Amino acid sequence: MNNIIEVKNLKKHYGNVKAVDGISFFVKKGEIFSLLGPNGAGKTTTLEIIEGLRKKDDGEIIYFEKYYSPEDFYIKERIGVQLQSSSFLENLTVLETLKMFSGLYNKSYDVNKLISKFLLNEKKDSKIKELSGGQKQRLAIAVALVNDPEIVFLDEPTTGLDPQARHMIWDLILELKKEGKTIILTTHYMEEAEYLSDTIHIIDSGKIIVKGNVEELIKSLKKESVIIFQTNNPELFKNNFNGIILNDKLEISTNDLEKTLFDILEFSKQKDISVDNIVIRKPNLEDVFLSLTGRSLRE
Numbered sequence: 397m398n399n400i401i402e403v404k405n406l407k408k409h410y411g412n413v414k415a416v417d418g419i420s421f422f423v424k425k426g427e428i429f430s431l432l433g434p435n436g437a438g439k440t441t442t443l444e445i446i447e448g449l450r451k452k453d454d455g456e457i458i459y460f461e462k463y464y465s466p467e468d469f470y471i472k473e474r475i476g477v478q479l480q481s482s483s484f485l486e487n488l489t490v491l492e493t494l495k496m497f498s499g500l501y502n503k504s505y506d507v508n509k510l511i512s513k514f515l516l517n518e519k520k521d522s523k524i525k526e527l528s529g530g531q532k533q534r535l536a537i538a539v540a541l542v543n544d545p546e547i548v549f550l551d552e553p554t555t556g557l558d559p560q561a562r563h564m565i566w567d568l569i570l571e572l573k574k575e576g577k578t579i580i581l582t583t584h585y586m587e588e589a590e591y592l593s594d595t596i597h598i599i600d601s602g603k604i605i606v607k608g609n610v611e612e613l614i615k616s617l618k619k620e621s622v623i624i625f626q627t628n629n630p631e632l633f634k635n636n637f638n639g640i641i642l643n644d645k646l647e648i649s650t651n652d653l654e655k656t657l658f659d660i661l662e663f664s665k666q667k668d669i670s671v672d673n674i675v676i677r678k679p680n681l682e683d684v685f686l687s688l689t690g691r692s693l694r695e
């Protein structure tokens with residue numbers, strides 16, 4: 397089996413809002429597949445339709461090359477869905493929560509093993525309301541695994557966490573992949589998509605605007621370096637160097653770093669405008685999104 401899930405021309409609107417506007421993709425067995433996009437792009441709606449939690453207006457979802465409905469009993473037993481940690485009962489303990497969800501399935505993963513795997517041993521008998529944000533998120537992913545699923549859906553698994561807690565979750569997700577699970581992830585953090593994904597689909601206004609692995613997406617920019625600096629006349633630089641103004645800084649992409657740097661400094665002398673705090677970096681997924689939409693992922 398090549399495609400563990402295939403989605404064809406999925407559509408969903410809420411009133412006038414086309415939340416999902418003709419989305420198609422396939423997910424290969426064993427990969428980490430990401431939907432990356434800004435807030436409101438349609439990631440959660442897409443994911444929840446595939447999980448069988450929301451109704452689609454149109455389109456097709458095919459699981460394991462033969463099941464057409466996510467509501468199918470066989471599918472429910474074979475997928476794991478990360479719930480929002482806010483949907484847990486605050487007064488249950490970690491162990492009680494896992495046991496409760498585990499009771500919903502025929503097949504189940506050893507709950508104590510899940511607690512160790514997700515580094516929750518010390519919190520096993522603590523109530524949900526006593527957990528930190530990172531611990532709650534780890535529990536939310538552990539809950540998605542109670543039925544030992546083949547496919548795990550993670551919706552923004554690290555939103556609101558500090559970098560250390562985020563990295564801990566990234567490592568756990570990579571371990572799940574090593575165990576052979578297929579992971580479908582939504583995120584608006586480009587670092588998260590870059591670090592974890594085998595395949596990334598960038599989504600904006602309900603449509604997939606580009607897809608590929610990190611290398612392919614960055615190569616599609618056809619630029620080798622990005623020069624970032626501050627200036628007292630960003631508009632003039634922007635117009636003359638085809639740059640972008642982001643967070644009050646100018647960003648100029650180039651294939652000839654030396655020449656562009658030289659030209660920037662010459663231009664600043666000629667026009668008597670400042671150039672400060674120059675930073676040079678490789679292009680990233682943010683640049684891909686920016687070049688396609690003219691907006692930042694973080695806006």
Ligand SMILES: Nc1ncnc2c1ncn2[C@@H]1O[C@H](COP(=O)(O)OP(=O)(O)OP(=O)(O)O)[C@@H](O)[C@H]1O
Pocket residue numbers: 410413414415433434435436437438439440441442584
């Ligand atoms: N139940 C709903 N009723 C009405 N509009 C909705 C509903 N759910 C989502 N929307 C709208 O559909 C669009 C897509 O929302 P969705 O939550 O799928 O995006 P998202 O990419 O997951 O965003 P976020 O990262 O903010 O969760 C948005 O414009 C949102 O306001």
